[in-house]
Amino acid sequence: MRDLYEALGVGRGASAEEIKRAYRKLARRHHPDVNPSNLDAAKRFREIQEAYAVLSDRDKRKQYDEFGTVDEGAAAARTRWTTRPAPGGFGFRTVEGFADLGEIFGNLFGGFGRVGTPPEAPIEAAVELEFAQAVRGASVVVPVQREVVCRECGGSGRLRSRACPRCHGTGTLVQTDRLRVKLPAGVGDGDRVRATLKDGSKREVAVVVRVRPHAFFERKGDDIYTVVPVTFSEAYLGAEVEIGTIHGPVRAKIPSGTQSGQRFRLRGKGVRNVRTGVHGDHYYTVQVTVPRLVSPAGREAARRVGELYVGAGDPRANLPRSLD
Numbered sequence: 001m002r003d004l005y006e007a008l009g010v011g012r013g014a015s016a017e018e019i020k021r022a023y024r025k026l027a028r029r030h031h032p033d034v035n036p037s038n039l040d041a042a043k044r045f046r047e048i049q050e051a052y053a054v055l056s057d058r059d060k061r062k063q064y065d066e067f068g069t070v071d072e073g074a075a076a077a078r079t080r081w082t083t084r085p086a087p088g089g090f091g092f093r094t095v096e097g098f099a100d101l102g103e104i105f106g107n108l109f110g111g112f113g114r115v116g117t118p119p120e121a122p123i124e125a126a127v128e129l130e131f132a133q134a135v136r137g138a139s140v141v142v143p144v145q146r147e148v149v150c151r152e153c154g155g156s157g158r159l160r161s162r163a164c165p166r167c168h169g170t171g172t173l174v175q176t177d178r179l180r181v182k183l184p185a186g187v188g189d190g191d192r193v194r195a196t197l198k199d200g201s202k203r204e205v206a207v208v209v210r211v212r213p214h215a216f217f218e219r220k221g222d223d224i225y226t227v228v229p230v231t232f233s234e235a236y237l238g239a240e241v242e243i244g245t246i247h248g249p250v251r252a253k254i255p256s257g258t259q260s261g262q263r264f265r266l267r268g269k270g271v272r273n274v275r276t277g278v279h280g281d282h283y284y285t286v287q288v289t290v291p292r293l294v295s296p297a298g299r300e301a302a303r304r305v306g307e308l309y310v311g312a313g314d315p316r317a318n319l320p321r322s323l324d
């Protein structure tokens, strides 16, 4: 068993007020509603609760300081929480342990409603989309994890004076709901989409969207960027080339005398904005390619192309030659 002072990050001489402060801070950070799919956080939260149950009680603390354990052991110190709404709208509650938990959590969410009935933070879930799904919108099934009270043992962790085999004595189980969520066209990497659990709990879920990058289409906000290779003659003489966009191929003009690296815009060929419905733009950067294979005829043609630069001057004339 971990040292209880260590669990709360306080020294052995910490005052009751210091212990309470440390507990509030840690409980807020590791609360399961804040870290819904994080089992480590749930474990840590329980540890913090257990440590506080002992160290906030003068007699139990004294006993612990003296003997390193408390008589009633972890069972008495154990508390549990549930996502079932408790009377009064409190999202979780203690069953055993300390009386002032409600007061402590009442202050956690500061500024909302009356003490003891904080609004529940949404459960956080994540979904990863293919690039095309994000662009077009998609209906996806999101696994939503939350910790619930073990029904076998009613959350006590004990069954016929043994550790409950279902929850291995922890009193809680992780429940995974499969929630179907409709994501709008244009949803982006890092966006948070709100949804509601369809069971009786009506719990709000914040779905964090991750979008896999595409090998060809680069997305920045609502705009799309691509690189389009062209031949020397296409850049020099001008040409009409096909540009692949997320809306399908588009014929686009490359003006004569186009430079490698020059960028052009196709208005409205980007991603639909989730809020406004207005489409972003597609920018394509022209990249002049050179044939890799050098032939005698090519050598002659290149020499004559080189002569074309004579009138235009040294292309590197304006470059600095060093730092100074």
Ligand SMILES: [Zn+2]
Pocket: 150, 151, 152, 153, 154, 155, 156, 157, 158, 164, 165, 166, 167, 168, 169, 170, 171, 172
């Ligand atoms: Zn159980």
